[in-house]
Amino acid sequence: KQEVTQIPAALSVPEGENLVLNCSFTDSAIYNLQWFRQDPGKGLTSLLLIQSSQREQTSGRLNASLDKSSGRSTLYIAASQPGDSATYLCAATASKLTFGTGTRLQVTL
């Protein structure tokens, strides 16, 4: 059974800092790994998808890496802004998505 863990559960940083969110999964037999953003009370916004054959994906200030052999993925956010404040979820995809519990990020002025 796939289990996905995200560390830290919550993070507060001042504006402008670079930060890393961590995601680990127990079963490396995945098709891809997705990172999502969720604003309070809202649905999920897909940020990045890394196929199992890829090592990383980049979109703007976001960079996600995937190491299947060690069961880890990281989401790097460069030059954080207050608008980045949200919960970030990773999900490992086999026949279904298995989500972590998320990292709640607050970027302060």
Next chain:
Amino acid sequence: ETGVTQSPTHLIKTRGQQVTLRCSSQSGHNTVSWYQQALGQGPQFIFQYYREEENGRGNFPPRFSGLQFPNYSSELNVNALELDDSALYLCASNGESYNEQFFGPGTRLTVL
């Protein structure tokens, strides 16, 4: 915008009632999945439908059931509502392969 819509946005029911939630997938997406997200938790997989047949189920009781229609719409039905069914319900659609899933905005269900 993901092209996936859900209705209603919010819903309040009482314990023991039945509820139907609706989802409209992207055109051409034959797979739809439903997830339950309790407050402060990650979404939990309920079930998945592919071409109108159930194609996988998570650890949810039979009172959670679904339907998928040829016009890319689907339903999640929950019978005999319990207080713990209060959650955000999300649907997601994807194409033929296990590629990116596109999520709707969710339906917030409150059971009193």
